[in-house]
Amino acid sequence: MNSLHDPTRKQFASDNYAGAHPEVLDAIAAANGGHQIAYGEDVYTARLSEVFEQHFGDGIEVFPVFNGTGANVIGLQSMLPRWGAVIAASTAHINVDENGAPERVGGMKLLTVDTPDGKLTPELIDAEAWGWGDEHRAQPLVVSITQSTEVGTVYTPDEVRAIADHVHERGMTLHMDGARIANAAAALDVPLRAITRDAGVDVLSFGGTKNGLLFGEAIVVFSEQASEGLVYLRKMNMQLASKLRFISAQLIALLEGDLWLRSAQHSNAMAALLRGRLDELIENGELPGLSFSQATQSNAIFAKLPDGVADRVREKFRFYDWDADQNEVRWMCAFDTTKADVEAFVAEIRQAFAV
Numbered sequence: 001m002n003s004l005h006d007p008t009r010k011q012f013a014s015d016n017y018a019g020a021h022p023e024v025l026d027a028i029a030a031a032n033g034g035h036q037i038a039y040g041e042d043v044y045t046a047r048l049s050e051v052f053e054q055h056f057g058d059g060i061e062v063f064p065v066f067n068g069t070g071a072n073v074i075g076l077q078s079m080l081p082r083w084g085a086v087i088a089a090s091t092a093h094i095n096v097d098e099n100g101a102p103e104r105v106g107g108m109k110l111l112t113v114d115t116p117d118g119k120l121t122p123e124l125i126d127a128e129a130w131g132w133g134d135e136h137r138a139q140p141l142v143v144s145i146t147q148s149t150e151v152g153t154v155y156t157p158d159e160v161r162a163i164a165d166h167v168h169e170r171g172m173t174l175h176m177d178g179a180r181i182a183n184a185a186a187a188l189d190v191p192l193r194a195i196t197r198d199a200g201v202d203v204l205s206f207g208g209t210k211n212g213l214l215f216g217e218a219i220v221v222f223s224e225q226a227s228e229g230l231v232y233l234r235k236m237n238m239q240l241a242s243k244l245r246f247i248s249a250q251l252i253a254l255l256e257g258d259l260w261l262r263s264a265q266h267s268n269a270m271a272a273l274l275r276g277r278l279d280e281l282i283e284n285g286e287l288p289g290l291s292f293s294q295a296t297q298s299n300a301i302f303a304k305l306p307d308g309v310a311d312r313v314r315e316k317f318r319f320y321d322w323d324a325d326q327n328e329v330r331w332m333c334a335f336d337t338t339k340a341d342v343e344a345f346v347a348e349i350r351q352a353f354a355v
Helices: 022-031 043-056 068-079 157-169 181-188 230-236 245-255 259-283 309-313 339-354
Strands: 061-065 084-089 109-113 139-146 173-178 203-206 217-221 300-304 320-323 328-332
Touching: 022 245, 043 061, 043 217, 043 245, 061 068, 061 230, 061 245, 068 139, 068 173, 068 203, 068 217, 068 230, 139 157, 157 173, 173 181, 181 259, 217 230, 245 259, 259 300, 259 328, 259 339, 309 339
Parallel strands: 084 109, 084 139, 139 173, 173 203
Antiparallel strands: 061 217, 203 217, 300 328, 320 328
């Protein structure tokens, strides 16, 4: 089949727009051919557990799934009784972008808290961490944080540990949505374990799709006491792949070497380059009215634009509004974003301001 699109054309809407990394495609091809036992009893899924242990230590459980929503819903389901609730930031993916799946499929109540930067703190958590024993209130039993957050900010290991200690002291457990966990680890220059298991996270949704996989994420259980029934919930929720070796092979390619880190470092660097180029133009007075609404700490940039500018830029490049009422937009970089792509985007923004 011939390509139906221009593979040289890049966008700044989402790291999900990027294709699969060539090393990941090679891993899929290497896992193909012949027969392997279905539903996870294959040699690739067995190897995957060993690879995850190299990053997170012994005594963990790993459950590959199709996508991030599935990882979040099933992971949280395994942490909660039917009467349980999850405390999360109001910007959390589980609250904003999963079409009610946690409530409708997972059967859990979300208790959301507004945050200025997408990050929860012990004090913010306490706004909803109450009412235990009250039969009229869904019981707050899990806190879910996102790393990096939906607005591109990152939790330091100390910040995660402070939340974990606070949560555990109150008899709750801690879930992390790690859709972009590689970007956070790369930004902080720490191992994956430092912001997860060592910091007190109980269950992790480990992201791969946004960092070069064709498809596939994984639920990682660090605390056996915090999770129950995942082996059944994954199947019940239609997230158990029959040919699971092809998800496992991709995650092996990502984590067995340093591909996860190289890709995340690159996408972060391209976001830093874009932010830096725009800062230069702002200082030169060429972009009047452009401002940034969040710190650029990973591979996301959040900016506010004067009226009409976003629409003019979108004639060439696609990206999403974050808060349309405030003219706030989100620009994302991916593992395959190049310096030339950034410069082309900057030139288009510059042109839009010159009209």
